[in-house]
Amino acid sequence: MVSSCIVRRKRSRSPTHCFDSGSRTRPRPSPSSPDVGRKRSRSPPHCSDREGRKCTRPSASPYGGPNRSLSTSCGFDSARFERARLTTGDGKVAAVASLSDDMLLEVFKRLPPPRDVIRCAAVCRRWRRVISGAGAACLPRPPSHFGFFRNYGPSPLPPFVRTAGLSLDISFLPVPPACGAVLVDSRNGRLLLRELGPGYPRELRLLVCSPLEKAYVRVPPLCIAEHMVACSVLVPGEGDAFRVVVVLFGNDPKHFSVLVYFSISSAWESATGPVHRNLVPRQGPSVVVGDVMYKLQSEEKYIMVVDAVQMTLSAVPLPDARTLLYAGNHWIGRTPDGRLCFFVIREQLTLATWVLQAPGKWVEQQPVDLRTLMHPAFMGDLAHMKLSAKMSDQLRGFKLVSFAAFCEGTCTLFFVMADWVVMLDPRTRRLLRLWRNSDESRPLGDVYPCEMLQWPPVLKNFGGSESDEAGI
Numbered sequence: 001m002v003s004s005c006i007v008r009r010k011r012s013r014s015p016t017h018c019f020d021s022g023s024r025t026r027p028r029p030s031p032s033s034p035d036v037g038r039k040r041s042r043s044p045p046h047c048s049d050r051e052g053r054k055c056t057r058p059s060a061s062p063y064g065g066p067n068r069s070l071s072t073s074c075g076f077d078s079a080r081f082e083r084a085r086l087t088t089g090d091g092k093v094a095a096v097a098s099l100s101d102d103m104l105l106e107v108f109k110r111l112p113p114p115r116d117v118i119r120c121a122a123v124c125r126r127w128r129r130v131i132s133g134a135g136a137a138c139l140p141r142p143p144s145h146f147g148f149f150r151n152y153g154p155s156p157l158p159p160f161v162r163t164a165g166l167s168l169d170i171s172f173l174p175v176p177p178a179c180g181a182v183l184v185d186s187r188n189g190r191l192l193l194r195e196l197g198p199g200y201p202r203e204l205r206l207l208v209c210s211p212l213e214k215a216y217v218r219v220p221p222l223c224i225a226e227h228m229v230a231c232s233v234l235v236p237g238e239g240d241a242f243r244v245v246v247v248l249f250g251n252d253p254k255h256f257s258v259l260v261y262f263s264i265s266s267a268w269e270s271a272t273g274p275v276h277r278n279l280v281p282r283q284g285p286s287v288v289v290g291d292v293m294y295k296l297q298s299e300e301k302y303i304m305v306v307d308a309v310q311m312t313l314s315a316v317p318l319p320d321a322r323t324l325l326y327a328g329n330h331w332i333g334r335t336p337d338g339r340l341c342f343f344v345i346r347e348q349l350t351l352a353t354w355v356l357q358a359p360g361k362w363v364e365q366q367p368v369d370l371r372t373l374m375h376p377a378f379m380g381d382l383a384h385m386k387l388s389a390k391m392s393d394q395l396r397g398f399k400l401v402s403f404a405a406f407c408e409g410t411c412t413l414f415f416v417m418a419d420w421v422v423m424l425d426p427r428t429r430r431l432l433r434l435w436r437n438s439d440e441s442r443p444l445g446d447v448y449p450c451e452m453l454q455w456p457p458v459l460k461n462f463g464g465s466e467s468d469e470a471g472i
Contacts, residue, residue, distance in 0.1 A: 104130050108139055117142065144410040148447040149183055149191065156180030163434045168211040168450060181207065186448035187288060187408060188236040192244065204229060206244060211450060219244055219261050220268065231295045233286045235308055245293050245308050258311045271311035285331055285406060289338045296332045298325065303332060318342060319354045319362035328402030329389045336411055345389040345401060373431045380433055382417055407449045416444045
């Protein structure tokens, strides 16, 4: 067992950091650049009717051919011309602005769900109000996630895969392209990244960023010489506050270090203690419940428990899964009421779940047959493909199924099935195929979902400006 003997010490404080969306500035258009939003003054061309008289109407109207006379004597219909003007140029804005809220809802109902509805919510304040109003129950239900980030070798920064029509990126981070960064955790719409580059094995340099707000915090670096990083976990707080929990294992003598960074104080606090077993850092998922962090140690068959307030380290043994455990076929999560979960995919694509009801007491839940959830309309060819969670079955032509992520805000499980990222929606109990990896040389690994915390999305999150109530 892991001892919880603690000796506290504090490290020096560094300058205060906070999420600051002002760290980026929008470039102003140069004098030589085209004007944005400025109306051009056009001189109406002259045209002649059959009698040679001049008129000041456009020579090519939207409803007639070129050089058609628009004079009253030639049968000009001013109402018809006004209707046509509203469908071209600046008239489109006036035509859309003249629609009532009920008519806008009728338009939104006919858009392909759910992507275009999300785009419409980010157009202007009026559209956002209509989409979020009482009558919006007739609209398609919004998705739970914008998409996900993933670590991809050829890219210096983790790229984003959009699944709900809106693109996000983290190109605003001050990371040199020659060095890059990799994702180590994500939670509550924020990402925790580790900067790479010269000296990174001896120094832990972390960044916390919000892709929606395009803001970031550079955490003061840690010297980790002669230590192994067991985990780096992001713990959200109230508002913009957050904590970063880092667990280090020493080599000789055997000991652990728990370090917690507080964004409010911009300082690290640490605690150390001895361990009575050989602990080896392993990659694996983490879950946060309140102030407690859980980290799955797959090969050691236990879950590491770190209290971010008391700064103690302990362990929870895994339940009896009655199947061979190996990387990818088991995961951890949490219930909506904050209890720890343990998931296993058995060879027959059966999802088994255990819930930690009390210390040391796991209770198995009703298993779910994933095959029965694979509707061809949502899974395509995967619904009829030979799939297995057993690695050796690949020799018999099966495609591998493994866990990819668990999103705590929505209790959504993500899988990798063959080359596809698949989501198990807890609301509908339906598997949904999201995205296919076309790079066969780089298999899919863990993904880092970006959940939709607010509906409709806040306009500033997407870099847009809130226009007036009638404009677009």
